[in-house]
Amino acid sequence: MHDRGEGEFMTEPAILLRGVVKDFGELRAVSELDLEVPRGSIYGLLGPNGSGKTTTIRMIMGILEPDQGSISLFGGDPNRSRRAKVGYLPEERGLYRRMKVLEQLIFLARLRGIPRALARERSEHWLARLGLDDRAEKRVEDLSKGMQQKVQFIGTVLHEPELLILDEPFSGLDPINQDVLESIVWEFQERGATILFSTHLMEQAERMCESVCLISGSKKVLDGDLRELKRAERMGVVVVDFEGGQDWVAGPGVEDFDETPTGVRIRLLDDADPQPILERALRAGIRIGRFEVAQPRLHEIFVKHAGAPADTPPEGLRRNQELEVASEGRP
Amino acid sequence: MSASPMRTVPILIAREYLQRVRTKGFVLGTIGAPIFLLAIVLIPQFLAGDGILAQREIALVDRTGVLAERLAPRLEDGGFEVELVADAEAEDRAIERAREGEISGVLVVDERTLQDGSATFRGLDSPSTLRQMALRQAVNQTALAVRLTDDADASLLALLQGGGLEMDRLGDEEDVDETGGLAGYAVGFIGAFFLYFVLLIYGNMVLRSVLEEKTGRIAEVVLSSVPAWELMLGKIVGVGAVGLTQILVWVLSAVLILSLGVPAAIPFLGEMEFLADLPAFLPSAWVLAFFIVCFIMGYFIYSSLFAAVGAMCSTEEEAQQAQLPVMMLIIVPFIMLLPVLEAPDTTFAQLSSLFPFFTPIIMFGRVAVGTVPAWELGVSVVGMAAAILAVAWVAGRIYRVGILMQGKRPTLPELWRWVRRA
Numbered sequence: 001m002h003d004r005g006e007g008e009f010m011t012e013p014a015i016l017l018r019g020v021v022k023d024f025g026e027l028r029a030v031s032e033l034d035l036e037v038p039r040g041s042i043y044g045l046l047g048p049n050g051s052g053k054t055t056t057i058r059m060i061m062g063i064l065e066p067d068q069g070s071i072s073l074f075g076g077d078p079n080r081s082r083r084a085k086v087g088y089l090p091e092e093r094g095l096y097r098r099m100k101v102l103e104q105l106i107f108l109a110r111l112r113g114i115p116r117a118l119a120r121e122r123s124e125h126w127l128a129r130l131g132l133d134d135r136a137e138k139r140v141e142d143l144s145k146g147m148q149q150k151v152q153f154i155g156t157v158l159h160e161p162e163l164l165i166l167d168e169p170f171s172g173l174d175p176i177n178q179d180v181l182e183s184i185v186w187e188f189q190e191r192g193a194t195i196l197f198s199t200h201l202m203e204q205a206e207r208m209c210e211s212v213c214l215i216s217g218s219k220k221v222l223d224g225d226l227r228e229l230k231r232a233e234r235m236g237v238v239v240v241d242f243e244g245g246q247d248w249v250a251g252p253g254v255e256d257f258d259e260t261p262t263g264v265r266i267r268l269l270d271d272a273d274p275q276p277i278l279e280r281a282l283r284a285g286i287r288i289g290r291f292e293v294a295q296p297r298l299h300e301i302f303v304k305h306a307g308a309p310a311d312t313p314p315e316g317l318r319r320n321q322e323l324e325v326a327s328e329g330r331p
Numbered sequence: 332m333s334a335s336p337m338r339t340v341p342i343l344i345a346r347e348y349l350q351r352v353r354t355k356g357f358v359l360g361t362i363g364a365p366i367f368l369l370a371i372v373l374i375p376q377f378l379a380g381d382g383i384l385a386q387r388e389i390a391l392v393d394r395t396g397v398l399a400e401r402l403a404p405r406l407e408d409g410g411f412e413v414e415l416v417a418d419a420e421a422e423d424r425a426i427e428r429a430r431e432g433e434i435s436g437v438l439v440v441d442e443r444t445l446q447d448g449s450a451t452f453r454g455l456d457s458p459s460t461l462r463q464m465a466l467r468q469a470v471n472q473t474a475l476a477v478r479l480t481d482d483a484d485a486s487l488l489a490l491l492q493g494g495g496l497e498m499d500r501l502g503d504e505e506d507v508d509e510t511g512g513l514a515g516y517a518v519g520f521i522g523a524f525f526l527y528f529v530l531l532i533y534g535n536m537v538l539r540s541v542l543e544e545k546t547g548r549i550a551e552v553v554l555s556s557v558p559a560w561e562l563m564l565g566k567i568v569g570v571g572a573v574g575l576t577q578i579l580v581w582v583l584s585a586v587l588i589l590s591l592g593v594p595a596a597i598p599f600l601g602e603m604e605f606l607a608d609l610p611a612f613l614p615s616a617w618v619l620a621f622f623i624v625c626f627i628m629g630y631f632i633y634s635s636l637f638a639a640v641g642a643m644c645s646t647e648e649e650a651q652q653a654q655l656p657v658m659m660l661i662i663v664p665f666i667m668l669l670p671v672l673e674a675p676d677t678t679f680a681q682l683s684s685l686f687p688f689f690t691p692i693i694m695f696g697r698v699a700v701g702t703v704p705a706w707e708l709g710v711s712v713v714g715m716a717a718a719i720l721a722v723a724w725v726a727g728r729i730y731r732v733g734i735l736m737q738g739k740r741p742t743l744p745e746l747w748r749w750v751r752r753a
Binding site: 096110 | 335338339342343346350544547548549550551552553554555556557558735745748
């Protein structure tokens with residue numbers, strides 16, 4: 001693939017993967033992955049821990065080489081100058097513990113080609129914005145975990161990247177800081193930047209993403225525009241709040257259901273009509289507070305297609321831990 | 332604005348260098364070591380009362396009438412201030428002054444001195460051993476000189492002291508070694524020991540620095556901006572520059588102490604005659620140049636290996652174990668050094684010095700003690716250069732895979748896979 005002019009550039013997807021495969025010894029970490037991240041979108045790469053998200057991102061960043069397939073960035077080879085337009089927040093956060101905060105940020109920015117004076121100016125600006133200006137001369141090791149996370153985030157955006165690749169960006173952050181960083185991500189998107197972030201938290205992806213790619217066990221399950229995915233999904237969901245017994249719930253048209261604090265959330269079989277459910281409920285003589293035909297959640301779509309829960313704490317949490325154990329000892 | 336290796340590698344080197352040079356450990360080790368050395372030279376002398384403020388004035392009583400004329404200049408050469416005592420009255424006054432501590436003491440020579448070289452020193456305290464030696468030597472030699480005839484004096488004395496065996500190395504026509512090969516041996520041993528010492532220390536420093544980046548998960552952040560080989564190169568050169576800085580400070584302070592500090596501080600420089608021989612022991616510019624070649628090339632060979640070991644491991648303990656094979660590459664040639672210095676031209680010496688991983692230490696030793704044929708030098712330098720390339724290739728691949736790998740240390744077959752696949 002050869003370079004094109006800057007004008008045409010903008011119509012190319014920010015990231016394009018074709019048939020990408022990565023093996024670690026016997027283990028296939030990424031299998032035949034196609035991925036297209038449109039320019040200016042917020043894209044979620046979703047899946048349980050150990051499903052190949054981090055490996056995929058590392059290949060996009062050129063840290064790992066794919067065994068097969070092609071990767072292009074902004075419509076061309078992911079060479080050094082294209083990668084310099086990417087801001088990358090790895091899953092494993094890391095800073096030089098003994099370096100001073102400001103010094104460290106200037107170092108990271110200069111590695112991306114920002115001249116020293118500009119690097120200092122921007123670092124000071126961001127530190128002030130995130131309320132860390134009084135820590136600029138402190139060593140990283142003297143900062144709290146949350147502050148370190150913020151410093152790391154600043155290091156990711158200092159060179160004003162056109163593409164932000166964030167691997168589990170909000171894990172381990174308290175809700176307040178999570179909101180702060182989230183608003184910065186939105187800000188970058190408004191300015192035209194593309195955001196790719198990976199998460200195993202479906203709810204977060206549902207709230208933030210325009211497009212998603214669901215992967216499980218190193219394979220892509222499905223991908224595309226989130227609203228279209230939900231619309232195309234023939235699975236219906238009915239939410240009923242009620243008082244009384246729930247013998248009426250199971251029956252024709254029902255795939256399965258979850259209890260909620262106020263009632264049940266029922267997943268219907270493909271193309272099933274919700275009407276008979278309402279009739280059954282009325283016949284059962286329960287007191288109905290709410291009856292709503294809803295859209296499936298991302299998580300429900302994932303389970304339907306992957307056949308395994310993606311997160312659903314606490315069961316999901318347990319599963320993730322198992323996966324983590326299983327994936328130990330490989331990058 | 333786009334970044335290239337020409338711009339990023341210096342940034343990586345500068346970070347590594349500045350971070351290390353600013354630590355307390357570096358400052359203490361670099362500036363502290365020479366100060367400590369100076370202290371252990373000077374403090375005992377101050378404690379013995381032989382420091383700058385010690386009395387160097389002595390009175391000389393000559394009952395023979397023939398010794399003083401020659402003894403006084405000898406004593407003055409030895410760092411004493413001599414005051415000749417003419418008569419018994421003056422002698423009493425001198426003894427009184429010695430009792431008051433105004434002078435160090437009164438040296439009395441008489442007929443007995445001419446017979447067996449003995450003399451008497453009358454003072455409040457006995458002088459230091461070094462000074463006693465200097466006094467005895469001056470008295471002895473003067474007595475001997477007086478007993479011999481005037482014009483025979485110098486040559487007979489020289490004969491008594493014994494001549495040196497001059498070494499004229501064939502093939503090295505300009506340089507006649509007056510120290511009988513001892514200088515070459517000393518330079519070879521001390522230089523090789525120094526190489527051994529600094530290569531181990533700075534290699535270990537590279538290892539721990541890589542390990543810190545790996546366990547601190549910093550590597551991935553940096554690797555998203557620069558390729559792994561740049562990070563590794565920046566680290567090796569950065570730590571190497573720290574090493575050179577340290578060596579430079581040490582050498583400069585040693586030169587400073589020797590040329591300014593110590594002679595000014597030690598009042599009896601004359602007693603330390605061996606210092607006068609020092610220039611003969613200093614290595615020639617050629618040996619020094621080869622030392623620097625060995626240091627730099629050896630450093631690149633070993634530190635790349637240490638970097639790879641650091642990237643393979645996940646904990647300090649693991650790294651301590653895993654670095655043993657690399658350390659052996661430095662320790663083994665050092666063990667082999669003594670036999671090589673004894674017989675630098677044997678096949679054993681030849682072969683071991685041409686093995687690139689042993690070259691830095693063993694070939695340096697051979698160059699220091701003897702004449703190494705030009706072709707062997709050429710082969711050894713080319714060998715080291717080839718080793719650097721080979722090691723950089725292998726270590727670079729291990730480093731690239733290992734630096735992101737968490738979990739248990741790879742086995743040898745796994746390592747081989749990394750090298751092949753990376």
